[in-house]
Amino acid sequence: MKKILVIGNGMVGYKFCEKFVAESTSSQYKVTVFGEEPRPAYDRVHLSEFFENQDAVALEMAPRSWYEDHGIELITNVRITDIHRSSKTITTSTEDEYTYDYLVLATGSSPFVPNIKGVEKEGVFVYRTIEDLEGMLAYAAKLKAKNPNAKAAVLGGGLLGLEAGKAVMDMGLEPHIVEFAPKLMPRQLDSRSSQVLQLKLESIGLNIHLSKATNQILGDDAITAMEFGEDDVLEVDMLIVSAGIRPRDELGKTCDLEMGVRGGIVVNNKMQTSDPEIYAIGEVALYNQMIYGLVAPGYDMAGVAVNQILGNEAVIMPGDIDMSTKLKLIGVDVASFGEPFMPASKGHSVIFEDKTKHLYKRINVSLDGKSLLGGILVGDASDYNMLHQIYLNGMAIPENPAELILPASEGGSSFGSALDLPDTAQVCSCESVTKGDICCSITDGESQNFGDVVTKTKATTGCGGCKPMVADLVNETLKSLGKEVKETICEHFNFNRQELYDLIKVNQVKDYDETLNLFGEGHGCETCKPLVASIFASITMETPNRQVGIQDTNDRFLANIQRNGTYSVVPRIPGGEITPDKLIVIGEVAKKYDLYTKITGGQRIDLFGAQLHELPLIWKDLIDAGFESGHAYGKSLRTVKSCVGSTWCRYGMHESVTFAIEIENRYRGLRSPHKLKGGVSGCIRECAEARGKDFGLIAVDGGWNLYVCGNGGATPKHAVLFAEQLDDETAVKYLDRFLMFYIRTAGPLVRTAPWLDKLEGGIEYLKQVVIEDSLGIAEDLDAEMQGLVNKYECEWKQAIEDPNMAKRFKHFVNSDDTDDNLVFVPMRDQKMPKAWS
């Protein structure tokens, strides 16, 4: 039995355990891990997320039980005070002794706190552990209670300092960043990219102070200001020191291991220290005269140490460590790869900068123009994957290297095809999947499509950042094999949505089962069932109550399923207009069933936390008071938002509320390929944000201007002007045709904006179809829409009036009990579901 002691239970210490468990199948080893902190290892890289949810468990790398399950002894809350190399023992802060055969030092680093006068004052924090964060939160709450405009500064404008800046923002304090160097992120960025980043961060609300050397910290007991020079003072109520790291190498010093001149325990490429039975990994290890302050090299070191201890001597640390990194700082893309700073004697730089868009891209190319040596991206790192691959694999670059970073011209990409990558190129770095793994999976016949490749190789299952590249590789490889890449619905239907829509309509098919028997194969899935349900609704206006089994969960229970399996309820409030009496009813219902209430983005009220059996009861009360379903759970018309218009407003040109209500009531219950939102504004000030909707009407002199195909969300798009100065009747007619044409032809879950993007001929073609009737289908579209409008019924009214339908709103078939797994916690004056661990 060999004893392995791991000192340090941070991310790298944990990774050692994880890799050890994966590599070693023998019971010949006993691993004991010592952690100084009270809890098992957690993800320090995402520490700032703690400010969003204060959920320490969510950050855990693995629960305590994981260590037990794998026979690893984890001892927390204990520091190691001494290593006795001669007797191969260690002593703990609790005076216990342990012997070892192998010792792994994964003690990491501690925050470097510069020796500034007054740094010990209350309100000065470091940013490293969950306890640090808890201390900050408590202090910030106290500050804000006294002064809602309290300020906090971060000392250090590096990577971690900016993370801390985000934390300050999340705590609701006025954020200041103080940096000694003349630029932000001095280690990763050149001065121009640093300026672009600064502009961007300032536009978000960060105050940035560069070239500031802090002389002293002022204040009686607690910090009140930082003093940089005689008359140069910044008043702050709190300070977070984030000025770099220092390796926790004191154990190495006291037991005489070879140390770096400026700290760190020297290791060779086997991760051995000067004592071959003692290994050092992570931020305490000095490799190549460097402390690597990134987690990825630390993980690699853990893997090397595991293999060396288990006797796989061939596994060593590479000489060159790739320090490329891509991250999101406060929502801003920042990436650097290879050699970001290129001395002019070694290479040429191509720089693209657009300060209006807070964008900076730089690539460094070898003197002969043949290879990519490195680069920096700020503001948009979407090309990082490809550039990083080109750099790592020494791939050929275009004759004109600028093409690699210039904004893509129409439809062209300068990268060529993903197939140009060498087979060894790592496409998915989370799961270490190469281009060869992906392509061979298809050429060997074990994978037929993207889904198969994901299952077989695990590519894309980590962060998901490589999805587009994997999809390209799959499609290109299939094409190269002469296989048609067709956008079919799923494995059960070899058609696209439009084809299936026409087949169902023309053949007057009656239900899903018949559709599958006639046009598909197998037994269906969660992709084709809701899609076919939506097609039926778009053709016959049937509600989800007719074919319950094929509805997505939301439609099946006519409510939005939430994080903990409870539901939310949104009654329709057309145009956002509601009487005081109805407002009171909503409040009374919420109180009666103890629901969390919130005003939605669509001018309605959402009631959260209803259990399944409560839904019909809630809706009975709402329907009795004159409400109807708001279809917030469906891919269907949501709301038509309005401003108050000429009814009240002194600028209003027309009655926008009246028209919004008319339109919302016309299309209520209409189901479509994706959700539909509308807006009506009473003048060009556009208070209803109509141009951010699938359809929008803006009042002008002489009628309504109609805009179509806009949306908010992840890829916002302004709706495009479709027709001008329409009267009410014409506006509705064009809307009818536009919506019906979209419903007939769009792909599944494609909103109007991307649909228009792909529509051949674009907006001009759409105008010809709708206004000039170029296809001769306008009459059909009119009649079809009118038919759907006439058939509208409130599906909640149906559901509660039919006892057979009401049966489905019950958690258990064989018991009247409710789900005992639900846990709510208080939040502000209401409640919320307990956070996910």
Next chain:
Amino acid sequence: MQDILKQYETVTEAHVTNWFNVGQIADFPENSGACVKYKTKQIAVYNFAREGKWYACQNLCPHKMEMVLSLGMIGDKDGVAKVACPMHKKNFSLEDGKNLGGEDLKIAVYPVKIESGNVYIGFSD
């Protein structure tokens, strides 16, 4: 949290010690799921009428520990009967409980038998 998960272990027909009556065929919707209670367990039951088969599994999705699998849509992947969790659409085989996306998640499955219109689920506890 992990403790809730621990009480769900796959039971094979050979190991059933208790066939528990959970109701009649008509109590269960066709081609979708419903949930039943057995002691402290929540079990999802599916009448997969298209296949002419019945399936049962834990109602607890192991991904986020919510009691929701009975609400998921059922279907097949390459002929394997499956359920898709309504929360994040993780796919599980109803035949052996494996995650069909190749992830390290699995669910417990239980045998079902139908006798004279009654539905029974097999447990070993």
